[in-house]
Amino acid sequence: MINGKEKLIVAIDTNEFDKAKELIDKLEDSVDIFKVGLEQYVATRGKTVDYLNEKGKKIFLDLKFHDIPNTMQSAVRAAVRDKVWLMTIHVSDLEGMRQCAVAAKEEAERLNIQKPIIVGVTVLTSLSNQDLQDIGCNMTTEELAIKRAKLAKESGIDGIVCSAQEVDKIVEACGTEFVTVCPGIRPATAAVGDQKRVVTPADAINKGAHYLVVGRPITKATNPKESALNIVREIENA
Structure with missing residues (x-):
């Protein structure tokens, strides 16, 4: 049977540390994994990461590193030192992603800690086919996500971030062991908000x-x- 708590990641959507702390405290019995994104990390100067470590929670550091290879691998090493469980980079050039994979392994071995999972962002779930055309890309979101997923796997990173709308195609192309992290998840009764590709x-x-x-x-x-527990139950009953 699927353990829903092992599958659910809750995104902390506030830029205030006190509110983030309050949310974590409310959810600590029902949620094991929390996502700290760019807004939250910058606004709190990483305090939320420290608090989650104190609580013994798994941390998904979603800063989507995208820069020259040297800068990216240095940032990955710094994230490993923060003892994060999972982190994001953008799917970019093969060499840049390879350096990130090697850096994470080396830094974790140096510190004698578990290596974090590194996943590459394929196509943001806020983007539509029209958005891609507007920036000069003639692929659909699905085509681009699959192409980038294959590139990410070739580079040696652990998996990708993608819309659940194309995750089955990515599993088919990259295998069941290649980690897939899917944002844009909405229960049937929830508002879609600014996400365009929800499941x-x-x-x-x-x-x-x-x-x-x-x-x-x-x-x-x-x-x-209660909302978190409902989603856990939905996952377990899938």
Whole structure:
């Protein structure tokens, strides 16, 4: 049987440390993995990462590193020192991604800690086919996501971030061991918000997603803990 808590990642959607801390405290019995994104990390200067480590929670550091290879691998080493469980880089050139994979392994071995999972961002779930055309890309979101997923696997990183709408195609192309992290997850009763390519938790799991990222349907709910537990149950009943 699937353990829903091992699949659910809750995105902390506030830029204030006190509110983030309050949310973590409310969810600590129902959620094991929390995502700290760019807004949250910069606004709190990393304090939320420290707090999650104190709580013994798994940390998904979603800063989407995208720079020259030397800068990216240095940033990866710094994230390893923060004892994060999973982190994102953008799918970019092969050499840059290879350096990130090597840097994570070397730094974790140096510190004698578990190496974090590194996943590459393929196509942001806020982007549509029209958005890609607007920036000169003639592929669909699905075509581009699959192409970038194959490149990420070749580089040696652990997996990718993608919409659950194309996760089954990526699993087919890259194998079941290649980690897939899917944002844009919305229960059927939740508002879509600014996401354009959304999928329900059960559908995402059935398509082969390893981890589901959920933000506002939990964090903005009247009862965040109950909302999280409902999604856990939906995952387990998929």
